[in-house]
Amino acid sequence: xxxxxxxxxxxxxxxxxxxxLVCAYNLAKSxxxxxxxxxxxxxxxxxxxxxxxxxxxxxxSIIPKKEWIMKETSSVVLVAPDKTRVTIPTPHSAYTxxxxxxxxxxxxxxxxxxxxxLTGSCAVELLKxxxxxxxxxxxxxxxxxxxxxxxxxxxxxxxSRMAKLAGLKPAIADLRDIGICAQYxxxxxxxxxxxxxxxFGKELLPNCYAWVFPKGNxxxxxxLGILGSEVxxxxxxxxxxxxxxxxxPDVKPLYYSLGGVPLGSSLKELTMDGFLxxxxxxxxxxxxxxxxxxxGMEAGKIAAExxxxxxxxxxxxKKNLASYPKKWKAGTGKxxxxxxxxxxxxxxxxxDTINKAAKQLLKKTKAPLTFTDVFKAVLLKQPSxxxxxxxxxx
Amino acid sequence: MNTPEINAPVFDSELCDFCGSCVAVCAADAxxxxxxxxxxxxxxxxxxxxxxxxxxxxxLEKINIKGL
Numbered sequence: 028x029x030x031x032x033x034x035x036x037x038x039x040x041x042x043x044x045x046x047x048l049v050c051a052y053n054l055a056k057s058x059x060x061x062x063x064x065x066x067x068x069x070x071x072x073x074x075x076x077x078x079x080x081x082x083x084x085x086x087x088s089i090i091p092k093k094e095w096i097m098k099e100t101s102s103v104v105l106v107a108p109d110k111t112r113v114t115i116p117t118p119h120s121a122y123t124x125x126x127x128x129x130x131x132x133x134x135x136x137x138x139x140x141x142x143x144x145l146t147g148s149c150a151v152e153l154l155k156x157x158x159x160x161x162x163x164x165x166x167x168x169x170x171x172x173x174x175x176x177x178x179x180x181x182x183x184x185x186x187s188r189m190a191k192l193a194g195l196k197p198a199i200a201d202l203r204d205i206g207i208c209a210q211y212x213x214x215x216x217x218x219x220x221x222x223x224x225x226x227f228g229k230e231l232l233p234n235c236y237a238w239v240f241p242k243g244n245x246x247x248x249x250x251l252g253i254l255g256s257e258v259x260x261x262x263x264x265x266x267x268x269x270x271x272x273x274x275x276p277d278v279k280p281l282y283y284s285l286g287g288v289p290l291g292s293s294l295k296e297l298t299m300d301g302f303l304x305x306x307x308x309x310x311x312x313x314x315x316x317x318x319x320x321x322x323g324m325e326a327g328k329i330a331a332e333x334x335x336x337x338x339x340x341x342x343x344x345k346k347n348l349a350s351y352p353k354k355w356k357a358g359t360g361k362x363x364x365x366x367x368x369x370x371x372x373x374x375x376x377x378x379d380t381i382n383k384a385a386k387q388l389l390k391k392t393k394a395p396l397t398f399t400d401v402f403k404a405v406l407l408k409q410p411s412x413x414x415x416x417x418x419x420x421x
Numbered sequence: 422m423n424t425p426e427i428n429a430p431v432f433d434s435e436l437c438d439f440c441g442s443c444v445a446v447c448a449a450d451a452x453x454x455x456x457x458x459x460x461x462x463x464x465x466x467x468x469x470x471x472x473x474x475x476x477x478x479x480x481l482e483k484i485n486i487k488g489l
Contacts, residue, residue, distance in 0.1 A: 186441025198448035207477045255475040285477040287442030
């Protein structure tokens with residue numbers, strides 16, 4: 028495979044996750060030469076993700092193929108600390124994805140339009156000429172290789188080094204701005220679990236929430252996330268085992284993964300001459316629920332549009348790439364800022380408030396609510412606001 | 422004879438899930454993560470301990486050897 032890699036490309040995408048692949052696909056479709064470098068040997072694995080995305084969120088960037096979707100649902104269940112269960116309809120569907128299949132699918136779409144792909148290849152250095160990124164070095168089967176590009180896209184996830192090497196300062200300074208999660212893909216899920224479920228309660232789940240996302244065939248992703256500042260006190264793996272023993276004593280693990288998710292602001296600077304960052308690498312994640320697939324894919328799409336413009340202008344300078352950060356900050360970037368404020372409020376709510384709110388919601392479940400609406404309604408300090416919120420968000 | 426202070430944490434590859442949370446919080450760019458390996462640079466590490474604090478697997482621990 029290495030012999031087919033060219034010496035130069037229009038764009039090199041570092042990281043074959045949802046953001047990088049949507050970016051690569053859009054660039055390849057526009058006729059640009061694209062190389063995708065993925066450090067792991069298999070695209071789509073390991074899965075460190077609940078695998079849920081809103082239908083509208085993903086379809087803004089790419090229309091999912093049937094085989095990427097395990098389940099489509101239009102309601103969620105909230106489980107309060109006292110175990111009250113509330114089913115809430117959502118205005119738009121959510122998909123539970125098979126990310127392994129989806130990522131291979133999008134990689135295939137990029138390849139069909141001429142993109143080159145190399146797995147098991149880890150980008151380790153950025154090459155610069157007078158403060159402009161011009162290429163990179165990557166490690167493949169123990170050897171360093173060099174490849175040049177008009178633009179390098181850092182889509183290398185929460186553990187991004189490319190954004191660090193580009194000087195965009197992605198290192199998370201405040202440990203409350205990272206969520207550390209543990210998740211099982213579990214089998215033998217009870218039959219009454221049919222839609223995504225969210226569990227709250229300070230005793231079992233201090234400063235976090237647990238999720239159960241059924242995937243069909245008797246399986247579900249069961250996981251929880253805790254703030255980075257709390258990990259030594261409450262290791263997520265241990266909390267998860269206690270949670271499962273309490274609620275799902277008969278399930279069996281098929282797969283176990285740990286992961287970190289950014290829960291703070293996205294990078295102040297998303298671009299430099301010859302480089303831009305997208306997805307988790309750019310810290311583009313909903314701070315309230317840790318959802319990053321839709322944000323990352325959208326960033327991939329608008330970054331690709333900016334790159335096409337820049338290449339037409341003759342140079343991928345920071346100035347020529349400006350439409351990407353501009354669109355991000357004016358659009359989804361604003362939603363992310365709101366999610367950050369909600370996260371702070373949510374962490375302060377007492378169990379008693381959630382129990383009361385859940386019981387109130389049980390009486391009024393006809394109005395469809397978005398996920399953010401539900402958090403707002405259920406977890407604000409004043410339960411009386413819930414009825415107002417429900418009638419407002421029809 | 423003086424033994425220099427060692428900054429970098431001790432790493433247990435048996436416990437590590439290679440999730441990258443440690444890399445995400447390392448401002449010194451001291452950690453190189455590959456698919457199944459992790460390398461910490463003693464030269465770059467500033468012993469801020471953030472990687473140790475966020476590791477969900479408990480795969481990183483502090484070591485302190487000063488002099489003899």
